[in-house]
Amino acid sequence: MTETVSYRLDGQVGMITGAANGIGRDLALGLAEAGADVVIADLPTQAAAAEETAAGARAHGRRALVVPTDVTQVATIEAAVAGAVREFGRLDFLVNNAGINIRKPILEYTEAEWDTLVAVNLKGVFFCTQIAARQMAAQGGGRIVSMASQLAVVALHDRSIYAITKAAVAHMAKTFALELGPQRVRVNAVGPTFVSTPMTTSMFTSQAFIDQNLPRIPSGRFGTTTDVLGAVRFLLSPAADLINGQLLLVDGGYTIW
Numbered sequence: 518m519t520e521t522v523s524y525r526l527d528g529q530v531g532m533i534t535g536a537a538n539g540i541g542r543d544l545a546l547g548l549a550e551a552g553a554d555v556v557i558a559d560l561p562t563q564a565a566a567a568e569e570t571a572a573g574a575r576a577h578g579r580r581a582l583v584v585p586t587d588v589t590q591v592a593t594i595e596a597a598v599a600g601a602v603r604e605f606g607r608l609d610f611l612v613n614n615a616g617i618n619i620r621k622p623i624l625e626y627t628e629a630e631w632d633t634l635v636a637v638n639l640k641g642v643f644f645c646t647q648i649a650a651r652q653m654a655a656q657g658g659g660r661i662v663s664m665a666s667q668l669a670v671v672a673l674h675d676r677s678i679y680a681i682t683k684a685a686v687a688h689m690a691k692t693f694a695l696e697l698g699p700q701r702v703r704v705n706a707v708g709p710t711f712v713s714t715p716m717t718t719s720m721f722t723s724q725a726f727i728d729q730n731l732p733r734i735p736s737g738r739f740g741t742t743t744d745v746l747g748a749v750r751f752l753l754s755p756a757a758d759l760i761n762g763q764l765l766l767v768d769g770g771y772t773i774w
């Protein structure tokens with residue numbers, strides 16, 4: 518035995534995009550519970566929900582800041598990172614959680630729907646990572662975790678563009694890890710199975726969806742935000758110091774057969 522393994526994030530400052538609702542909110546709260554000060558980056562329309570997330574983080578005794586951010590707009594990402602650094606002096610980690618879906622058959626998608634999905638799920642992840650990593654590199658290091666999906670590795674009807682963007686997010690972890698590793702910035706991705714959130718309400722209220730998909734999960738249940746938090750917190754922690762460029766699936770085995 519040489520060193521102690523730590524899963525704590527005490528004294529760290531981290532930004533979570535899309536943290537007003539759903540998985541992102543619970544990540545912000547859970548990462549604050551793990552000791553981090555959190556920066557809640559979500560759309561200006563979500564300001565009230567973002568403030569609620571911030572209040573929940575403060576209840577864990579941590580500092581929290583809301584920065585109105587549209588991840589499709591590079592200028593607002595730059596302002597968000599600058600605001601975080603102005604408030605807290607540094608940025609130790611980023612969770613690229615903001616994401617959207619539009620479900621329909623391939624033959625029905627419009628060009629505008631493609632542009633919208635790619636702007637949030639792909640362009641947003643690229644530029645949030647780039648801008649945060651510039652700050653991290655200047656500080657001497659940092660960690661980034663991006664939210665992919667089990668659909669990064671398998672296909673599913675009516676989710677083609679989403680799945681394509683999530684496969685790209687998983688691959689981005691590799692391309693970023695390669696270039697940013699020497700600057701001590703680690704980049705990984707997490708691939709959850711279905712989790713009940715505002716994004717998936719229409720799925721979880723459909724018995725047909727449940728009957729079709731639950732039997733595909735060997736673990737016998739859908740995912741929770743706590744399952745996702747476990748993976749994200751691990752990847753951000755000192756315990757994962759040598760894990761870089763990976764996709765960690767949190768899917769109960771959905772993708773193994």
Ligand code: NAD
Pocket residue numbers: 534535536537538539540541558559560563586587588589613614615616617637641664665666667708709710711712713714715716717
């Ligand atoms: P959600 O819709 O409940 O929450 C998404 C959040 O992102 C919202 O607060 C929204 O305001 C924010 N957001 C959307 N567009 C944004 C933009 N342009 N700029 C900033 N913020 C923006 O979704 P969720 O289910 O919590 O999903 C979170 C992430 O997890 C997404 O990347 C999603 O693809 C991924 N994911 C979800 C599931 C699931 O089953 N819920 C499964 C696998 C992966």
